[in-house]
Amino acid sequence: MRLRAPIVLPCDQACSVLRDAVVDVTPDGRLGYVGPLAGAPASDAPVRSLPGILLPGLINAHAHSPMTVLRGMGGDLPLMRWLTEVVWPAEAKLTPADIEAGMLLGSVEMLRGGITTSVEQYFQTDHLVRALSATGQRAVVGAAVVDTPGHNWRAQLDEISARIDVDGRFCDRAGRVELAYGPHAAYTLSPEALTLVGEAARARDALVLIHVAESAEEDAAQRAKYGSVPRMLREVGLFGGRVLAAHSIHLSDEDIAELAAAGVGAAHCPGSNAKLASGIARVTAMRAAGVAVGLGTDGPASNDDLDLWEEMRLAAMFARLSTMDSSALVAADVLLMATRDGAEAIGRDDVGVLETGRWADLVHVGVDDPAFAAGLDVPDEHLLANLVWAAGARLVRDVWVGGEKVVADHEPTTVDRAKVQATAGEVTSRLR
Amino acid sequence: MRLRAPIVLPCDQACSVLRDAVVDVTPDGRLGYVGPLAGAPASDAPVRSLPGILLPGLINAHAHSPMTVLRGMGGDLPLMRWLTEVVWPAEAKLTPADIEAGMLLGSVEMLRGGITTSVEQYFQTDHLVRALSATGQRAVVGAAVVDTPGHNWRAQLDEISARIDVDGRFCDRAGRVELAYGPHAAYTLSPEALTLVGEAARARDALVLIHVAESAEEDAAQRAKYGSVPRMLREVGLFGGRVLAAHSIHLSDEDIAELAAAGVGAAHCPGSNAKLASGIARVTAMRAAGVAVGLGTDGPASNDDLDLWEEMRLAAMFARLSTMDSSALVAADVLLMATRDGAEAIGRDDVGVLETGRWADLVHVGVDDPAFAAGLDVPDEHLLANLVWAAGARLVRDVWVGGEKVVADHEPTTVDRAKVQATAGEVTSRLR
Numbered sequence: 097m098r099l100r101a102p103i104v105l106p107c108d109q110a111c112s113v114l115r116d117a118v119v120d121v122t123p124d125g126r127l128g129y130v131g132p133l134a135g136a137p138a139s140d141a142p143v144r145s146l147p148g149i150l151l152p153g154l155i156n157a158h159a160h161s162p163m164t165v166l167r168g169m170g171g172d173l174p175l176m177r178w179l180t181e182v183v184w185p186a187e188a189k190l191t192p193a194d195i196e197a198g199m200l201l202g203s204v205e206m207l208r209g210g211i212t213t214s215v216e217q218y219f220q221t222d223h224l225v226r227a228l229s230a231t232g233q234r235a236v237v238g239a240a241v242v243d244t245p246g247h248n249w250r251a252q253l254d255e256i257s258a259r260i261d262v263d264g265r266f267c268d269r270a271g272r273v274e275l276a277y278g279p280h281a282a283y284t285l286s287p288e289a290l291t292l293v294g295e296a297a298r299a300r301d302a303l304v305l306i307h308v309a310e311s312a313e314e315d316a317a318q319r320a321k322y323g324s325v326p327r328m329l330r331e332v333g334l335f336g337g338r339v340l341a342a343h344s345i346h347l348s349d350e351d352i353a354e355l356a357a358a359g360v361g362a363a364h365c366p367g368s369n370a371k372l373a374s375g376i377a378r379v380t381a382m383r384a385a386g387v388a389v390g391l392g393t394d395g396p397a398s399n400d401d402l403d404l405w406e407e408m409r410l411a412a413m414f415a416r417l418s419t420m421d422s423s424a425l426v427a428a429d430v431l432l433m434a435t436r437d438g439a440e441a442i443g444r445d446d447v448g449v450l451e452t453g454r455w456a457d458l459v460h461v462g463v464d465d466p467a468f469a470a471g472l473d474v475p476d477e478h479l480l481a482n483l484v485w486a487a488g489a490r491l492v493r494d495v496w497v498g499g500e501k502v503v504a505d506h507e508p509t510t511v512d513r514a515k516v517q518a519t520a521g522e523v524t525s526r527l528r
Numbered sequence: 529m530r531l532r533a534p535i536v537l538p539c540d541q542a543c544s545v546l547r548d549a550v551v552d553v554t555p556d557g558r559l560g561y562v563g564p565l566a567g568a569p570a571s572d573a574p575v576r577s578l579p580g581i582l583l584p585g586l587i588n589a590h591a592h593s594p595m596t597v598l599r600g601m602g603g604d605l606p607l608m609r610w611l612t613e614v615v616w617p618a619e620a621k622l623t624p625a626d627i628e629a630g631m632l633l634g635s636v637e638m639l640r641g642g643i644t645t646s647v648e649q650y651f652q653t654d655h656l657v658r659a660l661s662a663t664g665q666r667a668v669v670g671a672a673v674v675d676t677p678g679h680n681w682r683a684q685l686d687e688i689s690a691r692i693d694v695d696g697r698f699c700d701r702a703g704r705v706e707l708a709y710g711p712h713a714a715y716t717l718s719p720e721a722l723t724l725v726g727e728a729a730r731a732r733d734a735l736v737l738i739h740v741a742e743s744a745e746e747d748a749a750q751r752a753k754y755g756s757v758p759r760m761l762r763e764v765g766l767f768g769g770r771v772l773a774a775h776s777i778h779l780s781d782e783d784i785a786e787l788a789a790a791g792v793g794a795a796h797c798p799g800s801n802a803k804l805a806s807g808i809a810r811v812t813a814m815r816a817a818g819v820a821v822g823l824g825t826d827g828p829a830s831n832d833d834l835d836l837w838e839e840m841r842l843a844a845m846f847a848r849l850s851t852m853d854s855s856a857l858v859a860a861d862v863l864l865m866a867t868r869d870g871a872e873a874i875g876r877d878d879v880g881v882l883e884t885g886r887w888a889d890l891v892h893v894g895v896d897d898p899a900f901a902a903g904l905d906v907p908d909e910h911l912l913a914n915l916v917w918a919a920g921a922r923l924v925r926d927v928w929v930g931g932e933k934v935v936a937d938h939e940p941t942t943v944d945r946a947k948v949q950a951t952a953g954e955v956t957s958r959l960r
Contacts, residue, residue: 168902168913172855205898370845371917373854400917401899406838410845413802417846422805423604466637467833469949470600470956478960481600485803485832490922517901524902528910 097121097499098141099458102472103479105151106130106450107435111428113476118143119150121456125498130450146460146494149472149483151431152450153212153234153457153495154404155438158305158342158363158392160218161202162195165523166397175311175372183397186527187219188246194523195220199227201520204508205402207233209489212457212497213438213447215340215363215392217278217305221259229268232502232510234457236442238278238305241285241293249289253277257296265302272498276303279334281310282318282325287332298337303442306334308341308362309351311374326354335360338443342392344382345375352378356385361441364433366410368394376414380424390438391430404434405488412484427477427484460494461487529553529931530573531890534904535911537583538562538882539867543860545908550575551582553888557930562882578892578926581904581915583863584882585644585666585889585927586836587870590737590774590795590824592650593634594627597955598829607743607804615829618959619651620678626955627652631659633952636940637834639665641921644889644929645870645879647772647795647824649710649737653691661700664934664942666889668874670710670737673717673725681721685709689728697734704930708735711766713742714750714757719764730769735874738766740773740794741783743806758786767792770875774824776814777807784810788817793873796865798842800826808846812856822870823862836866837920844916859909859916892926893919 104117120128170182217238239256243249277297297304322328335358342363391407408430415424439448467486495503536549552560602614649670671688675681709729729736747757754760767790774795823839840862847856871880899918927935
């Protein structure tokens with residue numbers, strides 16, 4: 097298949113803008129040639145001309161998407177009260193089927209908004225994988241490891257390791273879902289547990305997903321004993337392999353240097369961090385120190401949608417407000433955070449950029465909208481500004497994952513959206 | 529006409545949620561009965577059942593919508609450099625027809641997102657009124673009064689006063705466009721000019737629109753001489769009638785007390801203020817002091833869209849970040865800021881709330897979306913949270929102004945959207 101579009105944004109390091117360009121998709125769902133039509137190799141593949149902008153599928157670097165079934169419930173509390181009074185009691189009532197229903201709804205919402213890879217951290221791995229296989233979305237699923245009442249961290253850890261040893265890291269039939277370790281946070285797990293998670297993950301080249309410094313209070317014990325959370329995580333041996341630190345809000349310059357030295361990526365979740373009044377992560381400082389920073393929606397119970405386009409704008413706005421520099425993050429910066437940098441943050445080189453050999457995960461943004469009244473024949477910066485600041489999830493028309501079209505003209509092709517909404521709605525009704 | 533919907537939000541002071549309710553529209557475009565179907569008076573009017581949520585049209589309390597034609601141009605500069613290097617040179621090239629084309633595009637964009645009243649501050653009043661009359665949007669048009677090269681503030685002032693004296697404040701045939709005075713700011717006008725504007729406006733019960741304390745530097749001269757901008761505006765005699773202070777970012781407690789004492793409203797523009805790194809207005813302090821605070825998009829060259837739903841979310845997020853209180857503004861608060869409080873801030877009691885006698889300016893939000901998977905039969909707070917945090921402009925389906933349907937199934941009924949976009953696009957092409 098050859099797709100031709102007036103604008104192709106590969107989301108490479110320079111954030112190039114290719115005009116009248118084509119993207120070749122190989123039969124196994126990877127990218128062949130990506131570049132101007134003028135330089136394209138001869139091809140017998142059918143050519144499909146698209147009217148809008150083609151870019152890589154977005155990467156949601158931190159999500160708990162099954163929480164769509166908790167959306168709108170008691171969302172005006174600070175983080176710890178919200179977790180203990182609303183979220184954890186509701187989660188205790190969720191059946192595996194409920195979690196699958198919530199993941200299905202979240203996956204549909206994400207795909208419609210152009211998110212082709214989601215980094216999920218939740219319970220019931222089997223059911224998450226089933227939901228993701230149904231919609232066709234790519235994902236990293238970090239199986240939860242927590243040491244709170246009702247959970248056995250050691251059993252959870254052993255279960256993930258055994259699964260990876262049996263099925264491999266890419267556990268589903270299509271090879272789209274990667275298993276990972278999801279230790280919740282330094283304040284909910286003992287140093288011993290974190291040590292063992294780090295060892296197990298490194299032995300399998302698996303990603304570790306962990307919440308870091310999300311609120312000022314939660315990490316008091318670690319700060320008192322080790323000086324900071326990143327330092328504690330290094331000392332107990334969690335770092336060294338592929339690690340993604342979600343939130344990473346309350347970090348000193350030394351903490352940021354720890355992350356950079358260990359090659360730890362960060363998942364910035366501005367919407368959730370603002371709604372819960374957790375604070376603003378020091379994104380420009382992290383980027384300057386060489387930390388790969390992706391963007392995450394966090395769970396839809398604290399955001400409350402799964403819209404990575406809004407997170408792009410929030411990331412730019414928050415960086416500007418916290419540094420009082422109106423060029424702190426420009427449109428190209430946040431677009432790369434949602435694509436290329438997100439892939440780097442999770443240690444993946446097969447998604448996030450349109451280049452030969454990576455997966456053909458693609459988003460087609462329609463341009464029949466006031467946002468693009470100026471047309472596409474404008475300077476590169478002007479085009480990127482219109483895309484990031486004035487367009488958005490509503491204009492995502494078509495989406496491909498591994499060359500398979502999973503959203504056509506705004507609607508999922510793989511599942512029945514009305515049915516997915518209704519099933520998730522029944523879960524919410526039952527929870528109340 | 530009688531509209532029936534499963535949910536009607538009048539946006540009254542209590543932010544009531546009416547279930548299975550009706551809204552009667554009188555033949556002259558005003559609201560008759562608004563309330564539960566059970567208590568509705570007998571009526572011969574045709575009943576139209578809507579599947580979604582009915583609420584008052586949103587009020588954009590501060591906009592320069594003709595700047596749609598400048599959208600995406602050089603938007604990463606601080607306020608003063610952006611104004612002097614990008615905006616003012618480009619504006620100098622705009623013809624009256626260009627401004628009309630930009631206003632048309634802005635008006636179409638706003639109506640599609642549920643904004644039925646826009647408070648505009650720009651040049652070429654005649655052409656703004658023509659564009660607004662074409663789309664059918666309600667507006668307050670503050671004719672610009674500025675004392676910068678190429679402008680004669682005295683002539684501008686006399687022209688508005690003469691117009692109001694001849695045509696009345698409501699100057700268009702449908703009575704939807706109210707004329708107002710638009711003195712730019714304390715730093716671009718002399719005390720004498722501001723004194724005369726205040727006198728002229730009070731004599732005609734007209735609204736005065738002025739930018740207040742948008743950046744820390746711009747008002748240095750006024751601060752040095754008077755202590756603060758609000759104090760200067762009071763001392764020169766601008767206050768006393770209907771006054772709306774846009775932005776109002778860098779205000780002390782005393783400044784806020786000045787606004788409250790004078791009954792001055794504020795237009796909070798969080799998106800623009802963040803993108804230009806101007807700062808965060810002290811919204812919770814203003815509201816606590818009794819200042820009516822509406823929400824504005826500001827011009828689409830510094831935002832870059834005209835989406836008041838995003839401004840609602842930003843207002844809540846910024847209030848939470850700046851106070852570190854996750855309940856600083858809840859969904860109901862920001863919904864009222866976009867409706868009822870916006871009307872109060874501009875001194876109008878005929879819009880912003882669904883109650884008998886006000887204009888039938890209505891928005892119908894569709895609910896076939898993951899945002900409303902939980903359905904409408906949820907507690908009031910849950911419903912409002914889903915509407916504000918997870919729904920948005922994309923779900924606005926139908927819009928009425930004064931009982932006239934101006935948007936049907938997402939598209940304007942009064943003008944040809946494709947043509948409006950093309951005409952505005954040509955202006956942008958010529959400017960570059």
